[in-house]
Amino acid sequence: MQENESLREFVKRFGQAVLQVEAYSMDAVLQIFKRNICPGTPFFESLAKKPPTKMDDLFRRTSKYSMLEDDMRAATQQILVFGQAIQKWCGKKCQTFGPAKALWWPEPLRADPSKRDHSKKCVYHKKHGHTTETCRSLHYLVEKLIRVGHLKQYLRSDARSSDASRNHNSGTPRFQLPPKPL
Known part of the structure; x- marks a missing residue:
């Protein structure tokens, strides 16, 4: 695998290379494939524990792990974007008080x-x-x-439902005033 290449991209490139070879042994293809996968990844461990016997099995498992990899990348991107938004939002406070994490830690409860x-x-x-x-x-x-x-x-994106919830009972006071004596 090349640096910063996803499993999906690698499999696509590997599959195209295998199609260009006229005759190949399944064992040789699997060994070459495994040598190009990063050791220590869940997919590598899966291949080591139970080697695929057919190309279909290899591509099915690759598809499964590439979806997992995509989900992990998306989650990481969301965390990075949220972290940048917090840094942008707190601005000078972060420089004054330290990292943004310190701003979001809940204050300890005061009760005994x-x-x-x-x-x-x-x-x-x-x-x-x-x-x-x-x-x-x-x-x-x-x-x-x-x-x-x-x-x-x-x-909610529905304007009517958000307006209705904001203006719930807007015409009536929240509490009733006692009647004034005459």
């Missing part, structure tokens, strides 16, 4: 641990005392990310 409700656990804080659904810190963080625009893909 022995007095917390152990039947409830917050996954965000990884502590007992309240649930993730009622966590105010997480709520504020999500609101901030929505305002900045990092969570656009999770918001």
Whole structure:
């Protein structure tokens, strides 16, 4: 494999090279193929544990692992893009306070641990005392990310439904005022 070449690209190039050879042995093709795959990868280990017996089997397994590789690359790209967005968003704060990760670490809970409700656990804080659904810190963080625009893909795109949720009961007050004495 060439540097920065995906498994899918390598297999395509390898398949074209094999088609140009008139007579070949399956064992020789597999050995050449394995020598060109990066050792230590899940695909290499799979080939070492159970060598394919036919070209169809080799290409089927290659397709499976190339999809895995594509998914891993896409996830890595999303993490990199999100990290760059955080760096861009926090700007000088990151230079003042350190890496962006430090800005997103939840603040420790202030309540005495022995007095917390152990039947409830917050996954965000990884502590007992309240649930993730009622966590105010997480709520504020999500609101901030929505305002900045990092969570656009999770918001409804239907304008009517978002307007309706924003203006829910907009004509009525949230609480009723007591009647004024005459």
